[in-house]
Amino acid sequence: MKIAVLVKQVPGSESALPLSPNEKWIDESSVTFVMNPPDNFALEEALLIKEKNGEGEVVVISMGPSRIQKVIREALAKGADRGIQIEESDDIEKDPLTVGKKFASVLKEENFDLVLSGLQSDDTGMGQTGVLIGELLGMSTATLAIKTEVKENKIKVKRELESGWFQWVELPLPASISIQSGLNIPRYPSLKGIMGAKKKEIKEILLSAQNQLSNLQSMDKVSIPQTSKQTEVIEGDTEAIVARIVDVLKKDIKVI
Amino acid sequence: MDTLVVLESSRGSLHRLSKEAIAGAKSLGGTVSVLTIGKDADSIAQELSGVQLDEILIVKNEYVESYNADGYAEIVSQVIQSESPKNIVLGHTYQTRDFVPRVSARLDIPFIPDIISLSESSFVKQVLNAKLNASISSTNDQVILSFQSAAFSDESLEAGGSEVRLLNINLDSTIVRSKSEDPFQEEAGDVDLESAEILVSVGRGIEKEENIPIAFELAKVLNAEVSASRPVVDAGWIDSFRQVGSSGSNVAPKLYFSLGVSGAIQHVVGMKGSKSILAINKDPDAPIFEIADYAVIGDVLEIVPKLIEALENS
Ligand SMILES: Cc1cc2nc3c(=O)[nH]c(=O)nc-3n(C[C@H](O)[C@H](O)[C@H](O)COP(=O)(O)OP(=O)(O)OC[C@H]3O[C@@H](n4cnc5c(N)ncnc54)[C@H](O)[C@@H]3O)c2cc1C
Numbered sequence A: 001m002k003i004a005v006l007v008k009q010v011p012g013s014e015s016a017l018p019l020s021p022n023e024k025w026i027d028e029s030s031v032t033f034v035m036n037p038p039d040n041f042a043l044e045e046a047l048l049i050k051e052k053n054g055e056g057e058v059v060v061i062s063m064g065p066s067r068i069q070k071v072i073r074e075a076l077a078k079g080a081d082r083g084i085q086i087e088e089s090d091d092i093e094k095d096p097l098t099v100g101k102k103f104a105s106v107l108k109e110e111n112f113d114l115v116l117s118g119l120q121s122d123d124t125g126m127g128q129t130g131v132l133i134g135e136l137l138g139m140s141t142a143t144l145a146i147k148t149e150v151k152e153n154k155i156k157v158k159r160e161l162e163s164g165w166f167q168w169v170e171l172p173l174p175a176s177i178s179i180q181s182g183l184n185i186p187r188y189p190s191l192k193g194i195m196g197a198k199k200k201e202i203k204e205i206l207l208s209a210q211n212q213l214s215n216l217q218s219m220d221k222v223s224i225p226q227t228s229k230q231t232e233v234i235e236g237d238t239e240a241i242v243a244r245i246v247d248v249l250k251k252d253i254k255v256i
Numbered sequence B: 001m002d003t004l005v006v007l008e009s010s011r012g013s014l015h016r017l018s019k020e021a022i023a024g025a026k027s028l029g030g031t032v033s034v035l036t037i038g039k040d041a042d043s044i045a046q047e048l049s050g051v052q053l054d055e056i057l058i059v060k061n062e063y064v065e066s067y068n069a070d071g072y073a074e075i076v077s078q079v080i081q082s083e084s085p086k087n088i089v090l091g092h093t094y095q096t097r098d099f100v101p102r103v104s105a106r107l108d109i110p111f112i113p114d115i116i117s118l119s120e121s122s123f124v125k126q127v128l129n130a131k132l133n134a135s136i137s138s139t140n141d142q143v144i145l146s147f148q149s150a151a152f153s154d155e156s157l158e159a160g161g162s163e164v165r166l167l168n169i170n171l172d173s174t175i176v177r178s179k180s181e182d183p184f185q186e187e188a189g190d191v192d193l194e195s196a197e198i199l200v201s202v203g204r205g206i207e208k209e210e211n212i213p214i215a216f217e218l219a220k221v222l223n224a225e226v227s228a229s230r231p232v233v234d235a236g237w238i239d240s241f242r243q244v245g246s247s248g249s250n251v252a253p254k255l256y257f258s259l260g261v262s263g264a265i266q267h268v269v270g271m272k273g274s275k276s277i278l279a280i281n282k283d284p285d286a287p288i289f290e291i292a293d294y295a296v297i298g299d300v301l302e303i304v305p306k307l308i309e310a311l312e313n314s
């Protein structure tokens, strides 16, 4: 069983997000990056499938500038066998169809049985890359997976539907499946894993110029959302904050 | 045809977001037709009989009695090819996430997802966990758009009627490769979040499992129930039946008191109907403050223990 896991590096949920001077994206110089949270669950699921099968290969693939080597290394430390970095300039690709096509051109060579990705990336949040790749490579697809069971040439997936409903779907392999958070408990890398990861291969792929794709959609500008709601801001030292909250609960909302 | 809205059935009736998508489609200008697929198609067409639309297109086929990604990707692609709409519009639902990217890849039409509003010729979508808005535009003649919950109000829909047209689509068994079982619900937990007057809701800002009891103590003095965001449930710190949001419960208590919840849309859709929202977050730019009535900027772990003390003494 040859499994690809797509792991994206994204700004951490508590990172500063200053706008870049041209206001097309953020200025990455003061951003702290982490592994996209659902991708961490996808990686764990791939490792569990391999361990259960007793054989196979888990290849972690990421696209972006050189900073993303950090998340590839992190995945290797957790147990992935090798890594592939699809190199990109500093400006990350924001057209999902172009992202999908670039991944598909690299994945095609490898003949994976299974491609696992996160349901959605925390930065651009397009929520479509795994499905695009599946379609481009002629694989079957499923999204919002919260349980997987691999069988001979098939995978059974429990999908999350809206408002507390679920559904089982059985797909023939090869398949591209996007993973919802919470389906397992991602491991931490062991010291041995961290040491071992240094020796594992990360192949760097620079897509050639003739592979340049024209974007069909573009992100033209980012801005800070404006609110219209009347909000009372409560801040200061802890004592003052607590006193005001008690007051609000008593006099404004009247719940105590 | 200017705009085609692809409708969704939610257990037999029109999905709420499909109705909002029709309203969104109207705001794009031009003619609006809708497509409904499967065994509920007639009753959904009936539901829309009082709404001003250009046409209601119906597809019925044994392979798409109920939803499956293979069949829907094929049918919607075929209809787009034969009808050539400029815009293809949907609600941003789980079903949309599941099959629409396949249509986008198959026909090489860009898919701009999860739109919250329109601005001139571009579409606005939240990025970076709702901390920023992005304007996205398409350079293609045709574009697929999905609208986030509540981006448009279905109250604005004009009364009227429309023609119904049955489309003949060829599908054979080789196209539907996956086997979908019937949807089911799991046993509910023993708390009823939906009827709680006050909810103390825990987010990842509680930092670790050992801090969870603080939330339960605060709930106790306030006579409240405890709810949680998804990451807290995923980590196993709180039972899943306490989750609020698109994949959890939809709540509207008198007071929603959140502790270290950032305010991602998938959480907010489940609680924005609350009468009062009081949020504690140490980040003054946290998106939850955009919908909060009371924005408490500070550390949950410092404020809440002191607050419990003060409430016990008062
Ligand atoms: C299809 C889909 C469905 C989803 N369904 C749901 C759902 O049903 N429910 C749901 O909740 N989410 C859901 N999510 C996930 C959602 O997108 C967010 O990831 C999630 O809501 C974030 O949870 P959080 O606010 O607890 O964590 P974070 O986003 O990590 O936020 C933590 C917050 O705590 C603050 N903080 C940190 N430490 C402290 C401290 N000491 N004191 C005060 N504040 C602090 C931080 O500033 C931050 O704002 C879904 C996602 C997808 C893609």
Ligand SMILES: Nc1ncnc2c1ncn2[C@@H]1O[C@H](COP(=O)(O)O)[C@@H](O)[C@H]1O
Pocket (backbone or CB within 6 Å): A006, A007, A008, A009, A036, A038, A039, A061, A062, A063, A064, A096, A099, A116, A117, A118, A119, A120, A121, A122, A124, A125, A126, A127, A128, A129, A130
């Ligand atoms: N540049 C990237 N590098 C690695 N994985 C990616 C990249 N972009 C998207 N993905 C994968 O696709 C998933 C969905 O991303 P998106 O469609 O951008 O929301 C992510 O969770 C990742 O698993």
